[in-house]
Amino acid sequence: MxxxxxxxxxxxxxxxxxxxxxxxxxxxxxxxxxxxxxxxxxxxxxxxxxxxxxxxxxxxxxxxxxxxxxxxxxxxxxxxxxxxxxxxxxxxxxxxxxxxxxxxxxxxxxxxxxxxxxxxxxxxxxxxxxxxxxxxxxxxxxxxxxxxxxxxxxxxxxxxxxxxxxxxxxxxxxxxxxxxxxxTFREETETDLFGEQVDLCGGVASLIKTAFEVLVEAGYQPEMAYFETTHELKLIVDLIHEGGLEKMWYSVSNTAEYGGMTVGPKVINELSREAMYEALERIQNGEFAREFVLEGKANRPVLTSMERLDREHPVEEVGRRLRAMMPWLNSGLNEK
Ligand SMILES: NC(=O)c1ccc[n+]([C@@H]2O[C@H](COP(=O)([O-])OP(=O)(O)OC[C@H]3O[C@@H](n4cnc5c(N)ncnc54)[C@H](O)[C@@H]3O)[C@@H](O)[C@H]2O)c1
Ligand SMILES: CC(C)(O)[C@@H](O)C(=O)O
Ligand SMILES: [Mg+2]
Ligand SMILES: [Mg+2]
The missing domain is CATH 3.40.50.720 (NAD(P)-binding Rossmann-like Domain)
Structure with a gap:
């Protein structure tokens, strides 16, 4: 089309x-x-x-x-x-x-x-x-x-x-x-909700937290885990933003390229694909919308609790500490 x-x-x-x-x-x-x-x-x-x-x-x-x-x-x-x-x-x-x-x-x-x-x-x-x-x-x-x-x-x-x-x-x-x-209103609404739930916001946040938790549970220092799973993500995403996956694969080492290409699909796998289809179905049939509208009418109890749990997550605690040591980073959230 x-x-x-x-x-x-x-x-x-x-x-x-x-x-x-x-x-x-x-x-x-x-x-x-x-x-x-x-x-x-x-x-x-x-x-x-x-x-x-x-x-x-x-x-x-x-x-x-x-x-x-x-x-x-x-x-x-x-x-x-x-x-x-x-x-x-x-x-x-x-x-x-x-x-x-x-x-x-x-x-x-x-x-x-x-x-x-x-x-x-x-x-x-x-x-x-x-x-x-x-x-x-x-x-x-x-x-x-x-x-x-x-x-x-x-x-x-x-x-x-x-x-x-x-x-x-x-x-x-x-x-x-x-x-x-x-x-169309339909296409924008459904694709926007899908993107922010499974990929841009929800998917990325879960990927970061789970990868961080695995490294810390395995005994590595949280600071190392933070740099590896969170800090560097922006630099990698910037390459994708500028030149697609091709530019990212070109820029990283052959080791990262081979490991990434072979292991990535095992992590984001058929189960993840099924979960994505399920999320899309709930967007298309209005179930997600009903849930979110009711959440709003109930004064956002789930959102309030999940925001607090996220703020208390160790990846956020160590991140706040490390970002304070890197004053050149600007979150952009205070800009007008
Ligand atoms: N955040 C984004 O980057 C983004 C991107 C694309 C589209 N959108 C869409 O833009 C719209 C706004 O989202 P947002 O994220 O900018 O919202 P927001 O939560 O950042 O801001 C909402 C504003 O509404 C005001 N407000 C809240 N309740 C009010 C009330 N009862 N009376 C008067 N003012 C009130 C708040 O004070 C605030 O100024 C939504 O439709 C969203 O889906 C947002
Ligand atoms: C910025 C996003 C995620 O693309 C937007 O859709 C939103 O709802 O904030
Ligand atoms: Mg949106
Ligand atoms: Mg959007």
């Missing part, structure tokens, strides 16, 4: 000029996309809860801030950069009544639309601009003059302009500098 790709030249920023864009939320994606849109010359309002600690930060960054309800009423384009598990309640309580015919509702992840948590009014555009990157890099790369690749999708086209608006929005965020792919 040919993929539709778009760059700066394919997007007309002027169709967003004269419109007010409300970015709801000022977290990882919110702070990045709001500032990029603003720096691209568009009119941006940030929507937050009264008393939010992000309020001052957004004002210090030069942005106008209002409550979510006020921002929804004032804006023509409303972008949902709130935590996925909160979006439905906030939409119905504070946003829906502020939407006027011809407005646009924008997402950076399709979860709430695809799993029926938000059923938007029919007379508005609904589109997606999803940077394929953590928020802090969305901002950093924009400031450096580049951008991160992104996805666009149209769910509802009430004005006949939804795709053009999505492209202009992606340009404002900086994504058309790197390239934007066209997809």
């Amino acid at each position: 040919a993929v539709n790709m778009y760059y700066d030249k394919d997007a007309d920023l002027s169709i967003l000029q004269g419109k007010k864009i409300a970015v709801m939320g000022y977290g990882s994606q919110g702070h990045a996309q709001a500032q990029n849109l603003h720096d691209s010359g568009l009119e941006v309002i940030v929507g937050l809860r009264e008393g939010s600690k992000r309020w001052r930060q957004a004002e210090e960054d030069g942005l106008k801030v209002m409550t979510v309800k006020e921002a929804a009423k004032a804006a023509d384009v409303i972008q949902m950069l709130l935590p996925d598990e909160t979006q439905s309640q906030i939409y119905y309580e504070e946003i829906e009544s502020g939407l006027e015919p011809g407005n646009a509702l924008v997402f950076s992840h399709g979860f709430n639309i695809h799993y029926n948590q938000i059923v938007p009014k029919k007379d508005i555009d609904v589109y997606m601009v999803a940077p394929k990157s953590p928020g802090h890099l969305v901002r950093r790369t924009y400031k450096e003059g580049h951008g991160v690749p992104g996805l666009i999708a149209v769910y509802q086209d009430a004005t006949g302009m939804a795709k053009e608006l999505a492209l202009a929005h992606a340009k404002g965020v900086g994504c058309t500098r790197a390239g934007v792919f066209e997809t």
Whole structure:
């Protein structure tokens, strides 16, 4: 299937000029996309809860801030950069009544639309601009003059302009500098959840912790285990990022290449493949979404406990100690 790709030249920023864009939320994606849109010359309002600690930060960054309800009423384009598990309640309580015919509702992840948590009014555009990157890099790369690749999708086209608006929005965020792919809400939602569960976040975190535990249980020093299983991972992933697996295999020793190629498939094996298919099935049939929505309604008991258990894991304890001895490392999490 040919993929539709778009760059700066394919997007007309002027169709967003004269419109007010409300970015709801000022977290990882919110702070990045709001500032990029603003720096691209568009009119941006940030929507937050009264008393939010992000309020001052957004004002210090030069942005106008209002409550979510006020921002929804004032804006023509409303972008949902709130935590996925909160979006439905906030939409119905504070946003829906502020939407006027011809407005646009924008997402950076399709979860709430695809799993029926938000059923938007029919007379508005609904589109997606999803940077394929953590928020802090969305901002950093924009400031450096580049951008991160992104996805666009149209769910509802009430004005006949939804795709053009999505492209202009992606340009404002900086994504058309790197390239934007066209997809659907379903495809983005299911592939995004799959990637973060089995590979990018879940798979990598489990690989790190299990490899670290095996070395420590076998009597090796935790510091050695940390460097080997965690610290060096970034350097290896950077090579893959730059030039694919080919560049990584070229750069490491023949010993690492032979050992890696023959042993890797024994570790990530047929059982892992089955677990990946099971994860995909639970994403496709909505079971994961129901579980996560209920977790949100129950005030996140599992997430809270698992975050604490992870913080207490020895790989994190030794890592914190070692990273403090390497002040040149910057986690990037404190960047604006
Ligand atoms: N984190 C990422 O890098 C990333 C990448 C791609 C897509 N996304 C998507 O972007 C969206 C936002 O995710 P995030 O990770 O940036 O969120 P986040 O948790 O980092 O930030 C959420 C923001 O919403 C605010 N907020 C929370 N509850 C609120 C309420 N009741 N009223 C008003 N404001 C409230 C918080 O203060 C914060 O500013 C999600 O749809 C997510 O799937 C995130
Ligand atoms: C950055 C990720 C993992 O790609 C995003 O999908 C998220 O949900 O934070
Ligand atoms: Mg995601
Ligand atoms: Mg993602």
